[in-house]
Amino acid sequence: MIGIGLLTGATTVLFGFGGGFVAVPVVVWADAALGADAMRVATATSALVMVVNAGFATAVTPRRVLGALRGSGGLLLLLAVGAAVGALATRLAPAPLVRWAFVGYVALTIVDLLLRPGFLRPRAPVETAPAAPRPLPALLGAPIGAVAAFLGVGGSVMTVPAARRAGHPMRVATALANPLTLAIALPATAVSLVGAALPTAGGAHPHLVGLVDLGAAAALLVGALPVIAVLRRRPPRIPDRLYARAYVGLLALVAVAMLFSGA
Template structure:
């Protein structure tokens, strides 16, 4: 039943990948913590590692089927992508060394703070351009954000979209463009994080819990999530739903709120 449930939840990760740029991270982490609860405190480490692998595939596939005209927005962002990867490598190593409960509650705390920021600070629910930019002219993300975003995203197993989507929104992008561009940025974070996770030591309790690990990655959970997600990504990228921009932004906040509630319950 775990595999059936994970496949069903994979459908949700496919939708969040296309509609919100999450790549599956925010949904996958609490779900894998629940599925691998027999690992005890190590379930969070396994969840963040498994989430990274799911995001590599989901975000990579979503990027491949994104219109080229949208991806051209990232031209000149090579330094940003490189720093995202460097930060992600550091964050993935830190996940292996930090107490598991620290990562769990850091996840909950960060998402809660993000929700408050999106609601209270201007620029997300209604995008704006600042700094003298002409209306309708989005600004590029500063490359200096790359290392801290990559490190935090990999440590929490969230892929970075919770930081990059609001940043791009405040830079003047619509929700549709911001969430689409979050996928290639997530890929830059998830690739090195996955490499570090696959090289990690296997959790000692995994044998007793019948969890199939490669490094710190739960291969069964990842496969089931991807089985549900990939067909949904293919369909929604071909026929994207038309959602009003403000409604799209509120739905993004609503999903973050649901995950914030779900994470402590998965413990």
């Protein structure tokens, strides 16, 4: 689990994934003894991991990059409202539905990125793009937040492609994904922590607080936080097109991992 945490730290900095897409399949596997409820625990635990990872990554992001979100208060508020609704829906929805929605969402995203122009094949050279991507329209906040919290994925898979298709470089689009993920993960985590733990014949699961597996979250964060600190201080120089292809490749690996997670 700590080793996977190292990976989530890298994906937080390089791809804007605060941990959700990587953490969900792993926590489903680690908590397979919970049966169908493992998916609910995974999405809740993922939200807590994203709060810490995305919050730390945001704190060490240059202020000039975060300046692109100036005036986005309405977007952030609606992201949070949508996330609270999505986290509540996860509690009520059948666990298999959440799992297959996760796989289907990732698969559709991969198809969209491969076939629709603007992501792998930018319309304009990234060198001519503005310094930071324009904020998303505020009205998109509620649906993005709801879907992201329901699946435990954070929202970067919606925001990064949108910024990329506007002609912005991957390094800027992924950096801005972290504060947007934080706005989603905070209310989702609050909803997951305050609810009742899963019942069993012998009582509540001792390693759960609400629906959050604190042991798994702690192990993931032990691995992730040092990596975030190092990569933010010394970010790797990756050619933009290779960067975009790696983003799609990571999504494909996550979809495969989820299919074989045994949930």
